[in-house]
Amino acid sequence: MKSLVWNCYLPYLCTRHPNVMMTEERICAARRSRNINQNINIMPLNYKIYMNKNKKNLKTYNKFYARVVHTSTVETDELAGIIERNCSVKKSDVLAVLTEMSEVMNDQLQDSKCVKLSGIGTFKLAVSCIGADSIPEFNPTKNIKKIRVSFTPITKVDRATNKRIKNFTAGAKMKEYGQYTKIKTAPSGGDPNGGVVKP
DSSP states (O other): OOEEEHHHHHHHHHHTTTTOOOOHHHHHHHHHHHHHHGGSSOOOEEEEEOOOOOOOOOOTTEEEEEEEEEOOOHHHHHHHHHHHHHSSSSSHHHHHHHHHHHHHHHHHHHTTEEEEEEEEEEEEEEEEEEOOSSSOEEEEEEEEEEEEEEEEEEEEETTTTTEEEEETTTTTEEEEEEESSOOOOOOOOTTTTTTEEEO
């Protein structure tokens, strides 16, 4: 199955949108600016503690677990503004590319292709089915229940541990979310790192 690399598609998108002028000089400037901004302080991932009340699995019933707390949603317009601040590309240019990317990805995915975005991961379409007793009895209208999107993030190899780490989780730290009511029976001692722990 063919893969579509986003870096190869960028010049094509620029021709589709005259406002997008990603010259080599601007791309290099964007990369230099991005390298400078690598030192930006990234906040830890918030979590809260909860008790599992699902009796279907007695091994996990009444045990305490962590659940990630999502404080907000960053939408396309805000994302484009952040990208503009991080590099020399205008917000309008970023929005034009992201808008076209959505349309191009839709076309390529429905053409039975995988779409691979460098530094992000690979998208592809998959199906959920119910089984048929024989090949002649298989009816796509009846047996294919839905089409879904599958995403596999880029992975990197940690040289220290020689383990593969997903791109978006590498280097992430976690901190207990302060704005929620803790379970009364949860431990109150905290951790020795002031609430910040490695996953």
